[in-house]
Amino acid sequence: xxxxxxxxxxxxxxxxxxxxxxxxxxxxxxxxxxxxxxxxxxxxxxxxxxxxxxxxxxxxxxxxxxxxxxxxxxxxxxxxxxxxxxxxxxxxxxxxxxxxxxxxxxxxxxxxxxxxxxx
Ligand SMILES: [Zn+2]
Ligand SMILES: [Zn+2]
Numbered sequence: 001x002x003x004x005x006x007x008x009x010x011x012x013x014x015x016x017x018x019x020x021x022x023x024x025x026x027x028x029x030x031x032x033x034x035x036x037x038x039x040x041x042x043x044x045x046x047x048x049x050x051x052x053x054x055x056x057x058x059x060x061x062x063x064x065x066x067x068x069x070x071x072x073x074x075x076x077x078x079x080x081x082x083x084x085x086x087x088x089x090x091x092x093x094x095x096x097x098x099x100x101x102x103x104x105x106x107x108x109x110x111x112x113x114x115x116x117x118x119x
Pocket of ligand 1: 010011012013014015022023024025026027
């Protein structure tokens with residue numbers, strides 16, 4: 001899937017990053033979609049996903065094409081940022097709420113998404 005081992009500059013905060021997402025602001029770059037087409041949009045962190053085995057993943061959405069993906073959290077990540085995302089009340093959800101079902105499928109249907117439930 002994603003190959004970002006060559007280092008890249010975070011479009012959001014300017015930090016040089018060696019992993020697939022920026023440890024400071026948790027943004028990423030949308031390199032390729034499922035068909036392998038390069039998008040280049042900024043992947044913005046919109047939520048945090050906790051799997052049933054206790055592993056955390058960051059949910060990102062591309063600002064350009066709207067595609068969502070998850071990325072594994074690393075020990076270098078900014079935990080304050082993660083908590084602010086995890087606890088942020090979503091006055092306006094970053095995507096239609098029906099999308100959460102799609103996301104649950106993407107992520108194997110096991111776990112819970114850490115954003116405010118609207119129902
Ligand atoms: Zn950044
Ligand atoms: Zn994109």
